[in-house]
Every structure is written in C-alpha cells, then in structure tokens.
Amino acid sequence: MLLQVSLIVISFIIIVLLAPVLDGIERKIKAKLHSRVGPPTIFQSWYDILKLFSKELVLPEGGYIAPILVGLLYTLVLVTLILMPYGFPNPLTLGLPDIILLLVLIIALQLLWSTSALASGNPYATVGVFREAGLGLVNEFFLALGLIFLTLVTGSQEFAGLTRMTTPRLAYALILLSLAIACYVASGRIPYDIGEAEPELASGVLIEFSGPILGLALHAHYLKRAILYGLVANLIVLPLYPVLGPVFSVIAFLAAMIVLWIIFAIISIVLARSRIDLAPRGLLKIYLPLAIAYSILGYIGV
Amino acid sequence: MVDVEPRLEDVEKIRKELEVKLGNIARRIEYVSGAGLIVEVPKDSIRDTVKVVHDELDAYLRVIAGVDERLIKGVFSSYYVFGLDNIGLNIIITTYMDPENPSIYTIADIAPSADWYELEMYDLLGIRVKNRQLYRFVLPEDWPEGLYPLRKDVAHNIRPPPTPAGKGAITGPRIPVGPYHPALHEPEYFELYVEGERVVDVRYNGFHVHRGIEKLGESRFTYQQVPFLAERICGICGFVHSVCYTQAVENAAKIEVPERAEFIRSIILEVERLHSHLLWVGVACHLLGYDAGFMHAWRIREKTMVLAELLTGSRKTYGINLIGGVRKDINRDKIDTVLKTIKWVEDEFRKLVEVITSVPQVVKRTSGTGILPKHEARRYSVVGPVARASGLNRDVRKDYPYAAYKHVSFKVPVYTEGDNLARLLVRVDEIFESINIIRQLLDQLPSGPIMAEDIEIPKGKIGVSSVEAPRGEDIHLVITGKGRPYRWRVRAPTYQNIPALKVMLKDAPLADAPLTIASIDPCFSCTDRVIVVDVSTRKRKIISLRKLVKLEGNGCMI
Numbered sequence A: 001m002l003l004q005v006s007l008i009v010i011s012f013i014i015i016v017l018l019a020p021v022l023d024g025i026e027r028k029i030k031a032k033l034h035s036r037v038g039p040p041t042i043f044q045s046w047y048d049i050l051k052l053f054s055k056e057l058v059l060p061e062g063g064y065i066a067p068i069l070v071g072l073l074y075t076l077v078l079v080t081l082i083l084m085p086y087g088f089p090n091p092l093t094l095g096l097p098d099i100i101l102l103l104v105l106i107i108a109l110q111l112l113w114s115t116s117a118l119a120s121g122n123p124y125a126t127v128g129v130f131r132e133a134g135l136g137l138v139n140e141f142f143l144a145l146g147l148i149f150l151t152l153v154t155g156s157q158e159f160a161g162l163t164r165m166t167t168p169r170l171a172y173a174l175i176l177l178s179l180a181i182a183c184y185v186a187s188g189r190i191p192y193d194i195g196e197a198e199p200e201l202a203s204g205v206l207i208e209f210s211g212p213i214l215g216l217a218l219h220a221h222y223l224k225r226a227i228l229y230g231l232v233a234n235l236i237v238l239p240l241y242p243v244l245g246p247v248f249s250v251i252a253f254l255a256a257m258i259v260l261w262i263i264f265a266i267i268s269i270v271l272a273r274s275r276i277d278l279a280p281r282g283l284l285k286i287y288l289p290l291a292i293a294y295s296i297l298g299y300i301g302v
Numbered sequence B: 001m002v003d004v005e006p007r008l009e010d011v012e013k014i015r016k017e018l019e020v021k022l023g024n025i026a027r028r029i030e031y032v033s034g035a036g037l038i039v040e041v042p043k044d045s046i047r048d049t050v051k052v053v054h055d056e057l058d059a060y061l062r063v064i065a066g067v068d069e070r071l072i073k074g075v076f077s078s079y080y081v082f083g084l085d086n087i088g089l090n091i092i093i094t095t096y097m098d099p100e101n102p103s104i105y106t107i108a109d110i111a112p113s114a115d116w117y118e119l120e121m122y123d124l125l126g127i128r129v130k131n132r133q134l135y136r137f138v139l140p141e142d143w144p145e146g147l148y149p150l151r152k153d154v155a156h157n158i159r160p161p162p163t164p165a166g167k168g169a170i171t172g173p174r175i176p177v178g179p180y181h182p183a184l185h186e187p188e189y190f191e192l193y194v195e196g197e198r199v200v201d202v203r204y205n206g207f208h209v210h211r212g213i214e215k216l217g218e219s220r221f222t223y224q225q226v227p228f229l230a231e232r233i234c235g236i237c238g239f240v241h242s243v244c245y246t247q248a249v250e251n252a253a254k255i256e257v258p259e260r261a262e263f264i265r266s267i268i269l270e271v272e273r274l275h276s277h278l279l280w281v282g283v284a285c286h287l288l289g290y291d292a293g294f295m296h297a298w299r300i301r302e303k304t305m306v307l308a309e310l311l312t313g314s315r316k317t318y319g320i321n322l323i324g325g326v327r328k329d330i331n332r333d334k335i336d337t338v339l340k341t342i343k344w345v346e347d348e349f350r351k352l353v354e355v356i357t358s359v360p361q362v363v364k365r366t367s368g369t370g371i372l373p374k375h376e377a378r379r380y381s382v383v384g385p386v387a388r389a390s391g392l393n394r395d396v397r398k399d400y401p402y403a404a405y406k407h408v409s410f411k412v413p414v415y416t417e418g419d420n421l422a423r424l425l426v427r428v429d430e431i432f433e434s435i436n437i438i439r440q441l442l443d444q445l446p447s448g449p450i451m452a453e454d455i456e457i458p459k460g461k462i463g464v465s466s467v468e469a470p471r472g473e474d475i476h477l478v479i480t481g482k483g484r485p486y487r488w489r490v491r492a493p494t495y496q497n498i499p500a501l502k503v504m505l506k507d508a509p510l511a512d513a514p515l516t517i518a519s520i521d522p523c524f525s526c527t528d529r530v531i532v533v534d535v536s537t538r539k540r541k542i543i544s545l546r547k548l549v550k551l552e553g554n555g556c557m558i
Helices: A002-034 A044-053 A066-083 A098-118 A123-154 A170-186 A211-270 A278-300 B008-022 B043-056 B114-125 B213-219 B226-231 B238-253 B259-287 B291-312 B332-356 B360-366 B374-379 B384-389 B420-444 B493-505 B510-519 B545-553
Strands: B028-032 B036-040 B060-069 B075-084 B089-097 B103-105 B128-130 B175-177 B189-195 B198-205 B462-469 B472-480 B485-491
Touching: A002 A044, A002 A066, A002 A211, A002 B291, A044 A211, A066 A098, A066 A211, A098 A123, A098 A211, A123 A170, A123 A278, A170 A211, A170 A278, A211 B291, A278 B360, B008 B028, B008 B036, B008 B043, B008 B089, B043 B075, B043 B089, B043 B103, B060 B114, B060 B472, B060 B485, B075 B114, B075 B472, B089 B103, B089 B462, B114 B128, B114 B493, B189 B510, B198 B493, B198 B510, B213 B226, B213 B485, B226 B238, B226 B485, B238 B259, B238 B462, B238 B472, B238 B485, B259 B291, B259 B332, B259 B420, B259 B462, B259 B510, B291 B332, B332 B420, B360 B420, B360 B510, B374 B493, B384 B420, B384 B472, B384 B493, B420 B510, B472 B493, B493 B510
Parallel strands: B036 B089, B103 B128
Antiparallel strands: B028 B036, B060 B075, B075 B089, B175 B189, B189 B198, B462 B472, B472 B485
C-alpha cells in the first residue's frame, strides 16, 4: 500500500511536470514534419507557461468570474489526476466505483472548461463553446457508453476488475478502440479542435484568457490530455498488472501514455480541421458500428 | 509595342451594330487604338447605352473611371469600360457632366458590379449618382462633407481636420472577422451575422489602408516614377500593377517596346503568379487547419522568391519596369538556373498536391462550399480564378493578349462547380501552366535591346491596359498629361471579386466563411488605394443582404 501510494505521488509529480514537455516534444515533431525548425527546446511549452505567469492579470470585460472558474478547473484536473489509476488500481479511491468516478470527473472537466470560456461573453468564445457542446453530445455519450460497457464486460465498476481478466477478449479490444477515439476527440485535436479553430474563431474558447489565467488554462489543458491518454494507457496496462507488479506497471503506464501522446500528435498533423456539422456525423459513423459490435460480442461473451 | 489589337473586321461589325442599336443616341463612335471603341453619349442616355452594351452585346463591366476634366474640357466625365472578351475589344462609353453640379443615373441595377465604382465616384469626385442610395464608402466617416480629393483643385497633401461623426450602435449578435483577424492578413472587416452556425448576413467594411496612390500619381510623381509607385500598390502582385501602368501609357503614346523586354516582363509576371498561388495554397491549407500543407506550400514558395531575386535582384517588389522596357536583362547562366529551379518547384508541388487532395477534411470542406453559380459570376463581372472556377472562360492573357503571351500556348483551366474546391483546382492547374509558360518564353527569348530609345508621351491621349494578375484581371486606364498622367485609374481584381462574396457566403456555415473569403484570394491593399486618413469611425450603417437583394429586385441598388 505504501509503495503504491509513493508511486502514485511520484507519478503525479512526473505527469504534472511532464505534460508541457510532451507538448514541447509534439511541437518539435510537428515542426520536423512541417519542414520547420520549431521551438528551440522541448521545454518551450513550460517557458511559455512561466512567461504567462509573469504577466499582469487582465480580466475580460464582464468576465470577472472567469479566473475563479479556471482556478476550479485546475483544481479539478489535479484531483482527477491523483484519483486515476497508474497502471495499477488506485488505492486512494477507497474502493469507490472508480470507473464511474473517472467518467464523472472527465465530463465535469469538459463542462467546466466550456463554462469558464462562456464566462467571458465573447462571441467567438460563445460560438466555440456551442461547438464543443455539439461535438460533446456525440463524443461524451460514446465515452460514457464505452466505460459502462467496460464495467459490464469486466463485471466490476472498479479498475481493479480489469486486473482480474484472464483471457483476451475481442469486445474489450473494441471498447478500448472506441475509448481511444473518444479520448482523442475530447483532447481537442485536429480535426476535432473546432471549438478553438484559430482561423475562424481566433482560439475560440481561449480567446479572452491572457497572462496567468491563460497559463493556468494551458497547463490544465495539457494535464487534461495526460488524463485522457492515461485512461487509454491504463486500459492497456491494467490487465498486465498481475504479471508486471506495481513498479513495472507504473513504468509501462507512463511509457504507454507518452507513446499514445506522440501517436495522437502525428495523427493530428496529417489531418485537417473538420466542421461542426460534419464532425458529429463523421464520429457517429465510427462509433455506432463499434458500439453495436462490442455490445453484441460482450453479450455473447467473446 | 502596344497590346495586340482586335481584328478590324470585328471592330467594324460591333461599331455598325452599335450604330443601329443606339440610333441617334451616340454622338460619336470611334475606334481608338490602344484603348478601344469609344462611344460618346449624353449623360441622360447612359442607362440605355449600358443596357445595349451589357445586356444585348453581352459585354462585362471592367472598370468605371470618373475624371475631373474641367481643366481640359470644362466638364466632369465618366468612362465606362466594358469588355467583349471573345474578340478582345473594349467598349468605352464616355459621357460628360456639368462642371458645377455633376450627376449621372445609376447603372448598378443593370450591371451590379458598378455598385462600388459609383460610390467611389461620389466619394472622391463628388459626382452624384441618381436613383440609388449613396453613402460614405471609401473615405472615412469623419472626412469633411463636400471635399472631394480626386478633384484637380484639391491638393494631394491636404490633411483636413476630422469632423465629428455621429454616434450609432449596432445591435444583434455578430461575429466580427476583422479588421485584425487571423484569417485576414491585412486590415479589413467582414461582419458576419449568424443564426447558430449559419451566416445570414454579411457586411463588408473595407478601405482601411487607403494611401492616395492615384492622386499621388496624378499630382506628385513623373511618368517614369509611377511604375515604382504602382508596384507598391500590392506586396504580392506589385509587378502586375507596374506592367499594367506602363502598358497603358505605352498604348496611349504608341511606344514600341522591344520584344526582349516584353518576354522578360512576361517571365517575371509568371514567376510572380507562381509565388502568389503557392502562397495562397498555403493560406488555404492553414484555414482548413492543415498546417502541414501550409508549411510545405511555403517551403516550395521560398524557391520562387529565390528565383525572383536571381532574375530581378529582389525577392519581391522587383522594380525593374519602366515605360518603354525593363531595366534588367536575363543571361544564359540565369536561364539554366531558372529551368532547374522550376523543375524542382514542379516536382515538389505535384507531390504536395497529391497529399493535400488526399486529406479527407480538405476535400469535404472545400467541395460544395462557397458556391458562386455561373450566372451570378457573370452578373458580378468577377475575374480571374473566381470566374474560371464558375465556368467563365475569362483570362486576359488570351482575351486581350499583351507582352509576350501571343508567342506561347497554354491552357486556361475552367471548372464549372463554382465552389472552393474548383477555385483551389484552378490555381493548382495554373501553377503548372505558369511553369510551362516560363519554359516556352525562356526557350524563345529573342535577342536585342531591353529598352525603347525614343519615349515621347503626348498629352490628352487615352490608354487602357489589362494584365492577368494571380487574382484576376488588373486594369489601368491612363489619360496622359504633361510630365505625368492626367488621370490614372487603377482597378485591381479583388475590387471586382469582393462584391460576389455576398452570394458565396450567404447561408453558408460560419466555419467555411474564412475559407470562402480567402478563396477569392483577396488582396485588400490593391483594393484600398485611394486616400490616407486615420480612421476613427463611430457611426456605421448596416446594409443587410436581404435589403440588398430586395432593393435590387426593385431595380435600385444601394
């Protein structure tokens, strides 16, 4: 127990520090694929955040509640991070149904992210939030559906259930695929970054944030990505926990998260942005067959 | 050498047809080489004349130039230049107005693209256009009433104190796109009125960076200085403007330009087109969120700037053009390097196009969006890739051949879909055609001088010239004066294409708006060339699309 809590605390600190570095690595990879030089180091996203923190606090007109909401968002991100599994079930959840807990926390994060943007009253942000909400209707539904089916397939509402899986199952693999796509979309990557679409909405949801608020929001954004990719990494690593043990599970978890981050980054570089009317329809075409397949396979026990 | 003249039998046929259709309305119908068929009519007959030319002869409106000719003829005049692109003939309807209180009837209900020209005539010359709503268009709201900067009795360096503008507020939800916006690389302002994500209304507020270039050319610069000023009209298609100006003067003064200089001009014009189209492809990719395409298009574009530097000494704003020829020659070594470079550009761009057109979102978001049907394209007299993507086979290089284009063979890509994808494909095809044209021109480059020896420019002559800019036809009208042009009218392609955006943007999703605006490859600095004033506009008027359409239906444009 002590070992596991220590590993969680260390991993938590690593992820908090690592998320902006991963963004820096992504920027370097992106630059390489663009035939550019890119930022000077992989720590550029950290330098950006630190620079933003050194700036004065400018509040959007009429949006005095925005910094409070961004603060709340940041806190919620940290809470979610500390309560998620790290390649092994997290003992800090005290035996709560932590799959459902994580689902609720992720959806709360998405909602708070939108609400903090809406507080500014900026028309670009408003359109951005409506777009995120429109996309979220489809994406978060299938994120929830995937996690609920996960509990049915594993027979437990806790991530600990995954560690007890003895044989590989096709239904589980399809759920994993569906959740990986849902996490990709929820992390606001091209083609699904329509809420922040820079050319038409000038960063949309982020438009009114500047200085420390923007710094905090950006760090929260990177951590949110780490949480989402961490969820997928957990689904890969948790079934191996009985074999790997806590230390190697944490290492495997972190490695899987980093690899996923980089794969997702490369996918987003080779694609272009979608549109609010095209994106949900396109997603439905992917999610529906997957959902039908994993529900049938889950029912017949394959 | 003046531009290629239309065939005389064609001119004669049109002249006779006009004589029959206009009856005794026309005071004079005369062909002037280097300009076109001049049709002089009384000002009250302008509408009947335009109906004949625009509707019956199927000519499109190219430019309208109001002129303060009080110093020469004691009147204000107006030149309506229509084009019969199938035979390469300009029909210039000329009319004179009272020097004290100049006014003329609107033709904007007959030819909608006349809308802006009429507003500009009113704003800058004080020519009242009757039977339509007139409002401050080019000049800022705080410019004093009754002060018309293009009149000859107004000094070019006048700086009137701003008059207080009334306060007015706009209500209702709107999405401002500009004056500063990531999708626009120059200050310009589109107000998109939205219902949800659907654009229901568009308001364009342009002319933020007026520089008084026409006025400067008419009052401060000399003939041979103006090409350098003209080149600064635009940072991307500047050479087009300088060639267009020099050709207009050469046409007016019948100056024979050496053939080698014409070839060099054409080569540089095509290098400029390569640069401009590659830049645009990059911008379009960026607007679609496909930054990989953006960066690679600009990587290829970089080579075209190196090419320009090799040939002219400058990466952009080449400054090699003069009336009578060019200032910089092309030698054998350069030709080899150019051929190698364009081969590289061709290969790299071909690969890039394959990649771009295989990205699903690029195809989905460009096809079927920002549609401009052919009949609307014709009505708005749009030009360049916008016209060609809507099924109009309109290219000045073929229709009104100039410089060395008569010596090369090339295809004019025409698509009928009229959507953003069609405009993208037109430009992609044109890049390959430009490379093809450069190869042919270099192959046939004649020897000889690059500058005419005797350059004399008589007063009071009119010259019209057009050049196919990357964005469409650029047209300059020059009336010669003493030491400098008496009147120099510049009409950039964007001026003709922006009004058609009303059609393209209406009922489209908001997400497509920046791409659709960019799909005409707008060049605002070309369009905004009229006068310099610090803008502090507070009062604004909303002209809704619905109102516009409604008023059009009633035979009256705003």
